[in-house]
Amino acid sequence: MNKEWSELNKSMQAHIRKRDTYETGIHMLFELRNELYKVLTTFKDKLSREDFSAIPFINADGYHSKTIAYSIWHIFRIEDIVSHILINEDKQVFTAGNYQERIQSPIITTGNELVKQQIADFSGQLNLQELYAYILEVKESTEQIVQSLSYDDLKRKISEERKGYLKSLQVVSSDESAVWLIEYWCNKDVRGLLQMPFSRHWIMHVEACLRIANKIHPFIWLV
DSSP: OOHHHHHHHHHHHHHHTSGGGHHHHHHHHHHHHHHHHHHHHHHHHHOOHHHHHOOTTTTOSSGGGSOHHHHHHHHHHHHHIIIIIIISOSOOHHHHTTHHHHHTOSOOSOSTTOOTHHHHHHHHHSOHHHHHHHHHHHHHHHHHHHHHOOTGGGGOBOOHHHHHHHHHHTOSOSSTTTTHHHHHHHTSBHHHHHHIIIIIHHHHHHHHHHHHHHHHSTTOOOO
């Protein structure tokens, strides 16, 4: 894991655990996210459309076995679902912005259920311009939600009612490779969600994307 990102993430987690340092921790979270988001925008500038669908590690184990387009979709579908359905209890950006049609995605889920060539085929169908519009809107809306949370809000658990509502939306596939996410998220408090989908999850997938990009175009990446 990138040392700078890892240290910032670790420090952020320590700060949001204490009331006196909570606000500093939130600023650290946003700093981390901004650094990672810069990498994602660099892909848009440096990679071809075909590069976004390339899957050079198709038979590997790990996050780098995906594509860059899939990874971006996956990061932000999860964030949209968690921030809006589970934390803020309002409408997903995906739904409010009619992004399934705009991105031309055949699915509304996180994509966990897709494997190997399915991932590559899915990636090739996406409208990248609209995907990037979606991820920016999700990032900004999540940060508005997080900014509005008090220290005490972080202790809040996800209710059974919300969990049931999440299941009803079918934004998480019933496939065994995906359905575990519902229990995983709903067993966390809000603090736990900040520490994974909104931070560490980004790091893991952005680093995987960099590994893919380096395989496609060695020696041009400075991150």
